Structures are given as C-alpha cells and as structure tokens.
Amino acid sequence: xxxxxxxxxxxxxxQVLHDVSLSAERGKLxxxxxxxxxxxxTTMRIILGVLAADSGHxxxxxxxxxxxxxxxxxxxxxxxxxxxxxxxxxxITYLARLHGYSKSEATTRAVDLLTQLGLSERLKDxxxxxxxxxxxxxxxxxxxxHEPDVLILDEPFSGLDPFAVDLVLNVLTEKAAxxxxxxxxxxxxxxxxxxxxxxxxxxxxxxxxxxxxxxxRRRHGTLxxxxxxxxxxxxxxxxxxxxxxxxxxxxxxxRAEESAAQQLLQDAVQRGPxxxxxxxxxxxxxxxxxxxxxxxxxxxxxxxx
Amino acid sequence: MSTATVxxxxxxxxxRLSTAAATRLVALREISTQVRSKSFIISTLIxxxxxxxxxxxxxxxxGGDDEDQIPVVTTGISQDAxxxxxxxxxxxxxxxxxxxxxxxxxxxxxxxxxxxxQDSPIGVHLIGxxEAPVSAAQQLSVTPTVEVLExxxxxxxxxxxxALGFGLIFMFVAxxxxxxxxxxxxxEKQNRIVExxxxxxxxxxxxxxxxxxxxxxxxxQALIMGGSAALGLALSGQLAFLxxxxxxxxxxxxxxxxxxxxxxxxxxxxxxxxxxxxxxxxVMTPAMMLVMVPYFVVLIFLxxxxxxxxxxxxxxxxxxxxxxxxxxxxxxxxEPIVSMGLLVxxxxxxxxxxxxxxxxxLLKMGQRVKLSAAFTSND
Numbered sequence: 001x002x003x004x005x006x007x008x009x010x011x012x013x014x015q016v017l018h019d020v021s022l023s024a025e026r027g028k029l030x031x032x033x034x035x036x037x038x039x040x041x042t043t044m045r046i047i048l049g050v051l052a053a054d055s056g057h058x059x060x061x062x063x064x065x066x067x068x069x070x071x072x073x074x075x076x077x078x079x080x081x082x083x084x085x086x087x088x089x090x091x092i093t094y095l096a097r098l099h100g101y102s103k104s105e106a107t108t109r110a111v112d113l114l115t116q117l118g119l120s121e122r123l124k125d126x127x128x129x130x131x132x133x134x135x136x137x138x139x140x141x142x143x144x145x146h147e148p149d150v151l152i153l154d155e156p157f158s159g160l161d162p163f164a165v166d167l168v169l170n171v172l173t174e175k176a177a178x179x180x181x182x183x184x185x186x187x188x189x190x191x192x193x194x195x196x197x198x199x200x201x202x203x204x205x206x207x208x209x210x211x212x213x214x215x216x217r218r219r220h221g222t223l224x225x226x227x228x229x230x231x232x233x234x235x236x237x238x239x240x241x242x243x244x245x246x247x248x249x250x251x252x253x254x255r256a257e258e259s260a261a262q263q264l265l266q267d268a269v270q271r272g273p274x275x276x277x278x279x280x281x282x283x284x285x286x287x288x289x290x291x292x293x294x295x296x297x298x299x300x301x302x303x304x305x
Numbered sequence: 306m307s308t309a310t311v312x313x314x315x316x317x318x319x320x321r322l323s324t325a326a327a328t329r330l331v332a333l334r335e336i337s338t339q340v341r342s343k344s345f346i347i348s349t350l351i352x353x354x355x356x357x358x359x360x361x362x363x364x365x366x367x368g369g370d371d372e373d374q375i376p377v378v379t380t381g382i383s384q385d386a387x388x389x390x391x392x393x394x395x396x397x398x399x400x401x402x403x404x405x406x407x408x409x410x411x412x413x414x415x416x417x418x419x420x421x422x423q424d425s426p427i428g429v430h431l432i433g434x435x436e437a438p439v440s441a442a443q444q445l446s447v448t449p450t451v452e453v454l455e456x457x458x459x460x461x462x463x464x465x466x467x468a469l470g471f472g473l474i475f476m477f478v479a480x481x482x483x484x485x486x487x488x489x490x491x492x493e494k495q496n497r498i499v500e501x502x503x504x505x506x507x508x509x510x511x512x513x514x515x516x517x518x519x520x521x522x523x524x525x526q527a528l529i530m531g532g533s534a535a536l537g538l539a540l541s542g543q544l545a546f547l548x549x550x551x552x553x554x555x556x557x558x559x560x561x562x563x564x565x566x567x568x569x570x571x572x573x574x575x576x577x578x579x580x581x582x583x584x585x586x587x588v589m590t591p592a593m594m595l596v597m598v599p600y601f602v603v604l605i606f607l608x609x610x611x612x613x614x615x616x617x618x619x620x621x622x623x624x625x626x627x628x629x630x631x632x633x634x635x636x637x638x639x640e641p642i643v644s645m646g647l648l649v650x651x652x653x654x655x656x657x658x659x660x661x662x663x664x665x666x667l668l669k670m671g672q673r674v675k676l677s678a679a680f681t682s683n684d
Contacts, residue, residue: 012678045500045668048500048504049504050500050503050504050668051668070504071322071505073504075500075501075504077497077500077501079496079497080496080497081493081496081497081498081499081500081501082496082498082501083338083492083493083496083498084496085338086338094330094334095501095505097330098322098327098330098331098502098505098506099322099505100322142501143501146505
C-alpha cells in the first residue's frame with residue numbers, strides 16, 4: 001500500500017498542498033480526481049520524487065519511500081513526452097536501461113512489450129512518424145517497461161480514442177490484478193466511475209474525500225429512489241414528504257427520507273404490482289460537484305505549469 | 306534510505322542505477338543520437354573538405370618549392386653548364402642543333418631553350434616561344450644565401466594562422482555543441498520527457514551525462530578539424546609547420562576539455578531556465594558571448610602581450626589564448642599549469658552551480674525561470 005501523510009508543498013510562497021494524506025492499495029485501481037490546479041499533478045510528482053515535499057511522510061508497504069523503491073515506479077506524465085526523433089524500440093530500451101536493466105535484458109523487454117502493444121512493425125521507426133494513437137502506446141510502454149509495481153498515471157485517458165482508452169484500461173486492470181498499486185488522475189469522471197475501485201477527491205490542495213467508490217456514493221450526495229410499477233404512478237407527486245425529480249406514468253425518481261420512501265413503497269404496492277424499487281446512488285460527477293462547490297470557489301492557478 | 310521489499314515480484318537483474326552509470330547512459334545516448342544524425346555527418350564532411358582543401362589550395366598557390374621540373378632543351382652548351390642547369394631543377398633534353406631545339410619548343414615539348422652566351426652574367430641564354438620564360442629564368446637566378454636569426458620563433462604568418470585556427474576551432478565546436486545542448490535540454494523540457502527521465506535518474510546525472518556526451522562529441526569534432534588541418538599540411542608538404550604545432554596542439558586539447566565542459570555547463574543551465582525553443586534567445590545570448598570572446602581576443606589582441614597574458618589566465622579565454630602563447634613560445638613552463646588549475650577549478654564551481662540551477666528549473670514550465678528563483682527553490 002502506498003501512503004501519503006500530511007504532505008505540504010508551496011511554490012514561491014504559495015501553498016498548493018495542505019496536509020495531503022491519502023492511500024492507494026495494491027490490487028486496486030485508485031482514481032484521483034480534482035479540478036484544474038487542485039494539486040493532482042504536484043501530488044503525483046511528489047510521490048515520484050520528481051518534486052520534493054516541504055513536509056510530510058510517504059510510505060510504501062509500511063516502509064519510508066526511498067529511491068530504491070521508486071525505481072519500481074512507473075510514471076506517465078499528463079503531457080506526454082518522449083524523444084520525437086528517436087527510434088521507438090531504442091527509446092524504450094534506453095528508458096529500461098535508465099531504470100537499471102542490462103542492455104540485453106532492456107532490449108528484450110522493450111521489444112516484447114512493444115510487440116504486445118501491437119507495435120512490432122514500427123520498432124525501427126522514429127516516434128514522430130507514428131500516429132498519435134500509436135505514440136500513446138509507446139508512451140504506455142515507457143511507463144511499463146521496467147515492470148513497475150507502482151503505477152502513477154496523470155490523465156492517462158486524455159485525448160485518447162475509444163480503442164486507446166480500452167487499451168489503457170486493460171493494461172491498468174492487468175497491472176492491478178497482478179498486485180500493483182495503480183493511481184491515476186482523470187478529468188473524465190465517467191471513466192473513473194466505470195473503472196476505479198477507490199476514489200480520492202482533491203480540491204484546492206486538500207483531500208476532500210477518499211474511500212471505496214460505492215461507499216463514497218452511499219455516504220455523500222443526495223440519496224434518491226427509483227420506483228416503477230405496472231399501475232399508474234401519477235399520484236406519487238402529491239405524496240407527502242417526497243420530491244420527484246422525474247416522473248412518467250409508470251416510473252418516478254424521487255428524493256425522500258428513508259421512512260417516507262418506505263411509506264411510499266407500501267402505498268404503491270397496495271395500488272398495483274411494483275416492478276422496481278431501488279435507491280439511486282449519486283454519480284461521481286454529482287459528488288464531485290458537491291465537494292468542489294463546498295471548497296473554496298477560487299481555483300488556484302496551476303503553479304507548476 | 307530504507308527499501309520496500311514486501312511484494313518484490315519476479316527476480317530480475319535490475320538494480321537502481323548509480324549516478325555514474327546513469328551519467329554514462331545519458332552520455333552514450335547523446336553521443337549516438339548526434340553522431341548518427343545526418344546533419345552532423347554532413348557538416349563534419351563539409352568541414353573536413355573545406356579545411357583540407359583550403360590548406361592544400363593555399364599551399365599549392367602560395368608555395369613554389371616543389372614545383373615540377375621545367376622541361377628545357379639545351380643546345381651548344383658545355384658539359385659543365387649543362388650539369389649546373391640540371392641541378393637547378395630542370396628536366397633536360399639535348400638537341401644537336403638550334404633548329405632541332407626550336408622545333409621542340411614550337412611543339413610544346415619544352416618551355417625554353419638554353420644556349421651558351423658569354424654576355425649573360427651566368428653564362429647562359431634563355432629563349433622562350435611567345436613570351437619570356439619567366440619561371441625558368443627565376444629558377445636559374447642566383448639568390449644570395451639566406452639566414453634568419455631567431456629560427457625557433459614562428460613566423461608571423463604562421464603565427465597568425467595558428468591563432469586563428471585555435472580560436473576558430475574552439476569557437477565553432479563550442480558553439481555547435483553548446484547550441485546542441487541547449488536545444489536538447491529545452492526539447493526534453495518542452496515535451497516533458499524530462500519528467501520520465503527524472504523519475505528514473507537524478508537531475509545531476511542527466512546534466513552530467515549531457516555535458517559528458519557533448520564534450521566527447523565536441524572533442525571528436527575538434528580532433529577531426531585538427532586532423533584535417535594536419536592532413537592538409539602534410540598533403541601540401543608543409544611538414545615543418547606540423548612539427549611546430551605539435552606541443553601547443555597537445556596543450557590545446559588539454560585545455561579544450563575543461564574549457565568546453567565549462568561552456569557546456571553554462572549552456573545547459575541557461576537552457577533549463579526556459580521551456581520553449583522560442584524563448585531560447587534571451588538565455589542563449591550570454592552563453593554565446595562567452596563562446597565568441599576567446600576568438601575575438603586573439604583576433605584583436607594577438608600582438609598585445611599584456612592582453613594575451615591576461616586572457617590566458619581567464620578561464621573562459623584561456624584555452625585559446627594560452628595555446629597561442631605556447632605556440633609563440635611566449636609562456637614560461639609553469640604558466641599553462643597554473644592557468645589549467647584555474648580553469649579546472651572554475652569549471653568545477655560552475656558545474657556545481659549549473660547543477661543547482663538545472664535541477665531546480667527543469668520542472669518549472671511556462672514562463673522563464675528567474676535565476677534568483679532557481680537558487681531559492683528547495684527541490
């Protein structure tokens with residue numbers, strides 16, 4: 001498990017991270033969401049040791065995070081970057097060697113990985129000659145070539161076509177399944193919702209909420225219910241203690257306290273067969289909006305860009 | 306630092322690279338990408354052709370000591386005179402009569418006819434076809450014996466060319482590689498690969514590798530240039546020049562290494578301050594000045610002993626100025642050693658400073674990083 005404890009960081013006098021504490025478990029996909037300038041990239045760079053924290057602790061599996069452990073980190077920065085004129089295989093081999101592999105092992109790993117990603121035909125082409133989607137695959141290879149057991153990905157899905165999104169998804173799921181820590185940030189909350197197990201919400205340099213995705217949905221946001229019946233449901237709108245959000249003849253979505261909802265259900269059963277009654281959990285975007293509205297409305301400027 | 310080995314998966318030969326090993330890898334990449342680039346190969350070839358061609362051409366047009374023997378025909382001169390003529394560097398044909406000789410001249414087989422003439426100061430008479438046989442006449446001319454008093458001092462022409470050569474080689478190579486380092490650094494920063502690199506190796510290894518790699522390339526270029534010059538001199542038969550150059554040449558190479566590392570550090574640190582190629586102008590100018598100064602110093606102050614002595618101790622100009630002074634035999638034996646010491650010391654200092662600036666500004670994107678900000682940052 002990767003843990004951060006009370007990490008603070010300022011840029012030229014302006015504090016951008018306030019006592020950030022978070023944890024990402026092995027075997028799980030942890031999503032890291034927040035608005036622009038919320039501190040995601042800075043946090044990730046600090047985890048990677050690319051930036052130093054002003055204060056705070058970081059641990060991996062209980063041990064203080066050092067450079068040895070970090071050599072097993074894989075990183076995909078938000079703005080993708082590799083050498084445009086360098087040949088694909090050579091490039092990945094070079095990165096593998098920087099991570100400490102011997103020349104022959106690095107070459108084998110690079111070629112295997114690129115082949116796995118469907119780039120066997122392009123090994124000797126310079127990166128800039130590849131299509132954007134293929135460049136993205138090379139970027140993935142760059143973050144995976146040293147067999148990392150902690151993957152930190154900054155906006156891995158931004159600017160990807162659906163095929164590439166699936167490709168990245170598969171890679172991340174596989175990595176997590178093999179017991180790696182996978183922490184990724186994203187603006188695309190629907191993707192995060194579909195994919196991640198755990199969720200960390202950051203706003204204005206502070207952790208706003210963290211935990212299991214479903215748990216978060218249950219605990220936060222407004223609880224709503226969906227009721228469907230074969231009978232006409234138009235009477236529901238006049239029922240006391242509830243507020244309908246959507247209503248058609250056979251289906252309503254309403255907000256209510258638990259007891260009022262149960263009362264409504266009983267009434268409905270008496271009027272006809274109920275085909276569906278479920279609590280509707282808020283979507284991540286709703287929770288996210290709730291949180292970010294609560295936090296300071298002024299977005300700090302991106303200090304690291 | 307403690308390590309986390311709770312879930313160490315499959316064993317592999319991978320270990321965290323030492324800074325030295327990382328530096329070596331970065332340097333190798335710098336060298337191989339540059340040496341294999343088309344622009345490098347082509348510009349090197351052109352340089353070689355220009356240097357060799359230039360020197361050979363100058364030697365060919367300017368010199369005259371080993372021209373081909375001039376073919377002449379002799380007629381009616383004594384054995385003694387004939388021998389003398391032959392020794393003066395002519396290829397001789399003997400003709401039995403004046404008519405036969407004239408025929409040879411008209412056919413273009415020979416350039417002149419040499420006959421005896423008691424009135425001539427050297428006893429022979431030269432006949433040309435349609436113009437006076439000047440070159441042949443020159444060759445026959447009597448020259449007084451010549452001697453120079455200070456034979457070990459280089460002659461002024463050679464001296465000038467040597468100074469120019471040292472200055473130009475240093476400037477060209479430093480400028481070329483300096484710009485290369487700058488572009489490389491900004492490129493890495495601009496396309497953010499620097500983040501991936503820094504997550505694998507420390508910034509100082511990246512900087513050191515860059516400097517090392519480019520210094521090797523630069524030295525290689527300087528050696529190619531020097532080698533071409535030597536080849537040119539050898540081809541045009543100016544070997545005496547070569548012998549004279551050898552000692553200062555060695556010192557030049559010795560000075561070149563720390564001198565170049567110094568320049569490279571300045572370029573790398575300057576480049577790390579900006580994040581776009583478009584912004585490179587403002588940080589490149591000061592570095593460029595440093596590169597051009599040594600050349601202009603020797604160009605302007607070559608005959609000003611004080612200025613040359615002074616600049617041969619200033620680290621940025623020492624590689625060129627001291628080499629010129631050594632070539633002139635104007636320096637005491639300990640002077641290059643002292644100057645070298647100063648240079649190495651300065652280089653070490655500037656490198657440390659550059660490493661600080663470099664590692665602190667490498668991840669700051671957008672606006673140009675102010676030097677003061679680079680120093681006060683705590684990364």
